[in-house]
Amino acid sequence: MRLYPVKLQDQLQQQLLPGYLVSGDEPLLVQECADAIRAAARAGGCSEREVIEASGRDFDWQVILQSAGNLSLFADRRLLEIRLPSGKPGTEGSKALQEYLEVASPDDVLLIVAGKIDKQSTNSKWYKALDKAGATLQLWPIDARELPRWLQQRVVAAGMQIDRDAVQLLAERVEGNLLAAVQEVEKLKLLAADGHITAETVTEGVLDSARYNLFDMVDTALAGNARDSLRKLQGLRGEGTEPPVILWALAREVRTLFDARQDCEGGSNPQQALSARRVWKNRMGIMQAALKRHDADSMAALLQQLLATDASIKGYGPGNPWHRLESLVLNIATARPVTTANSTG
Numbered sequence: 001m002r003l004y005p006v007k008l009q010d011q012l013q014q015q016l017l018p019g020y021l022v023s024g025d026e027p028l029l030v031q032e033c034a035d036a037i038r039a040a041a042r043a044g045g046c047s048e049r050e051v052i053e054a055s056g057r058d059f060d061w062q063v064i065l066q067s068a069g070n071l072s073l074f075a076d077r078r079l080l081e082i083r084l085p086s087g088k089p090g091t092e093g094s095k096a097l098q099e100y101l102e103v104a105s106p107d108d109v110l111l112i113v114a115g116k117i118d119k120q121s122t123n124s125k126w127y128k129a130l131d132k133a134g135a136t137l138q139l140w141p142i143d144a145r146e147l148p149r150w151l152q153q154r155v156v157a158a159g160m161q162i163d164r165d166a167v168q169l170l171a172e173r174v175e176g177n178l179l180a181a182v183q184e185v186e187k188l189k190l191l192a193a194d195g196h197i198t199a200e201t202v203t204e205g206v207l208d209s210a211r212y213n214l215f216d217m218v219d220t221a222l223a224g225n226a227r228d229s230l231r232k233l234q235g236l237r238g239e240g241t242e243p244p245v246i247l248w249a250l251a252r253e254v255r256t257l258f259d260a261r262q263d264c265e266g267g268s269n270p271q272q273a274l275s276a277r278r279v280w281k282n283r284m285g286i287m288q289a290a291l292k293r294h295d296a297d298s299m300a301a302l303l304q305q306l307l308a309t310d311a312s313i314k315g316y317g318p319g320n321p322w323h324r325l326e327s328l329v330l331n332i333a334t335a336r337p338v339t340t341a342n343s344t345g
Contacts, residue, residue: 003135005033012040017134019101019110021127023087023117024139028178033137034113038079041109046079054084054093061089061096065103077107084114087121094126101133110134142178144278147171154185155197162197169202172280173215175252214241217329218249219283222290226333233329243313243321250328251306253287258299260291293335302331 003011011017022033038049050067053059067080089097097112104110112130117138121127130136142150148171155162162170174181184205188197191205217232236246256277263273270288279287294302309324311317 001131001135003137005029005137005139008033008036008137011135012036016040016044016109018104018106018108019112019130019134021112021114021130021134021136022139023112023114023137024141025116026139026141026178028182029139029142030113033139034111037109037111038081041077041079041111044077044109045107046077046109048077049079049081051081051083054082054089055086059093061093064096064100077109078105079109079111080104081111081113084112087115087117089126094124097126098129101129144171144175147175147181151181151185154182155188158185158189160189160192160195160197163199166197166199166202168280169199169282172283173202177248214246214249217246218253219286221250221329221332222253222286224289224293224333226330229329229333230326233326237322243309243325246325247306247309247313247328250325250332251310253290254299254302254306254332257287257290257294258303260287261294261296261299264291265296290332295335298331298335302328305331 020037022030022037024030041049052063052067054061054064064080064082084093100110110130117127122138127136148167151171151174152162152167155167170181170184174184187205188201192201213232214236217229217236220232221229233246256274256279260270260273260277263276264270268276270291271284274284274287274291305324305328308317308319309321309328312319312324313321
C-alpha cells in the first residue's frame with residue numbers, strides 16, 4: 001500500500017508490515033522515516049539487523065536470498081535493510097526482491113532505503129510486489145510554499161510557539177536545506193526561554209549565530225557593497241565555513257533574481273516579480289537593488305559562474321573554489337564580470 005509520511009507513525013503503532021520501501025532525494029525526510037521503521041522493528045522484536053549495500057554493477061543480488069535462508073540462533077525476528085541509492089535494482093535485483101518476498105520468514109521485516117524512484121519504476125514488478133506485501137513511501141522535497149507550514153509543525157512538535165513573521169523569516173533563511181532547518185529549531189529551543197519564538201528571536205539566534213554571518217554576507221553583496229561582502233566572505237573562510245554551503249546560499253538568490261529578471265523582461269515590475277517568488281518584505285529593498293543592477297546578460301553570466309564554481313568545488317572543473325567564490329560575490333555586488341588571475345587558478 002502507498003503510505004504518506006504523516007501517517008507512518010500511526011501505521012507502525014497498529015501493525016509492523018513485512019516490508020517497507022522508503023525512497024526520495026531529501027536526506028532528512030528519508031532518514032527520519034527509516035529511523036521510525038527501525039525503531040518500530042526493534043520494539044516489535046527484531047533484535048537482529050542486517051544491512052546490505054546494493055550498489056555497483058558487480059553487486060550479487062543472490063545475497064538477499066541467502067539472507068532469507070539463514071536462520072538466526074539468537075533473534076526471534078530480524079530486520080533486513082537494503083540500501084539502494086540508484087532506486088533501480090535492475091533485472092536481477094527485481095527478480096531477487098520478488099523471490100525474497102515469497103520465501104522470507106513472515107516474522108522478518110524488509111526495509112529498502114532508496115534514492116528517488118521515477119514513475120516508470122513504480123510500475124515495475126518488484127515495486128508492485130513490495131507495495132502489495134507492505135508499504136511504499138515516496139518522499140518529495142519541501143518546496144518554498146510548504147516550508148513555513150513544515151517549520152511551524154516542527155516548532156510545535158518541539159513544544160514551542162512561533163509568530164507568523166518569525167516562521168516566514170526562518171523559512172527564508174533555511175530554504176533548500178532541511179538539515180539546517182532542524183538544527184536551527186533546536187537552537188531556538190535554547191533561545192526562547194518562554195517557548196515563544198518571535199522574529200527578533202530568529203534574527204538574534206539564526207542570523208547572528210556567527211561573527212561573520214553567511215546570510216549577512218549574501219545580503220551585503222545583493223545591496224551592492226562589494227568591499228564589505230568580500231571582507232565577510234573572507235571571514236567565513238577563516239571561521240571554517242565550507243564552500244558548498246556558501247555556494248548554496250548564493251545560488252538560491254541568483255536563481256530568484258534570474259527568474260524575476262525574466263518576468264521583468266516580460267513586462268512585470270520588480271516588486272511584482274519578487275513578490276511572486278515569495279521574497280520576504282524586509283529583504284525586498286536589497287533584492288530590488290540587485291535586480292535593478294543586473295540585466296538579462298549579467299544574470300546569464302552569474303548562472304555560468306555558479307556552474308563553474310560548483311564544478312571547481314566538486315573537483316571536476318578548473319580553478320580554486322575560494323577564488324571563484326570571490327569573483328561570484330563581487331559580480332553579484334557590481335554586475336560586472338570580475339576576471340583576475342586568481343579566479344581560475
